[in-house]
Amino acid sequence: AETFNGGKIFNDNCSACHIGGANILIEHKTLQKAALSKYLENYDIEPIQAIIYQIQNGKGAMPAFKNRLSYQEILEVAAYVFQKAETSW
Numbered sequence: 001a002e003t004f005n006g007g008k009i010f011n012d013n014c015s016a017c018h019i020g021g022a023n024i025l026i027e028h029k030t031l032q033k034a035a036l037s038k039y040l041e042n043y044d045i046e047p048i049q050a051i052i053y054q055i056q057n058g059k060g061a062m063p064a065f066k067n068r069l070s071y072q073e074i075l076e077v078a079a080y081v082f083q084k085a086e087t088s089w
């Protein structure tokens with residue numbers, strides 16, 4: 001997956017709640033690898049797919065992005081989140 005635009009898409013759509021990989025609303029549900037592994041369903045099986053699902057559908061206080069971002073944009077920002085999680089943001 002191309003990650004070239006992932007950072008910009010993240011800054012424009014996600015950083016209000018997830019700046020630096022944090023979570024300002026539910027503070028333990030961060031975008032760090034350990035939290036994704038613990039709280040995001042199927043992260044340990046298919047991490048990119050698990051992140052894509054969360055972005056498309058939202059959850060709780062997180063809005064769904066499937067009508068706000070294209071599939072290509074969702075894929076790029078998911079790859080960015082995965083890459084940042086692997087390197088501890």
Ligand code: HEM
Nearest residue numbers: 013014017025026029030035036039040054059060061062
């Ligand atoms: C959870 C990604 C936008 C609020 C998550 C999780 C991911 C994620 C991967 C799972 C984290 C975990 O369970 O440890 C993204 C991406 C976004 C985005 C890539 C932009 C496309 C937002 C925005 C908000 C938000 C704008 C606030 C309005 C939340 C909340 C959770 C969450 C509250 C916890 C949901 C729950 O389990 O109840 N996000 N997010 N997110 N996000 Fe986002």
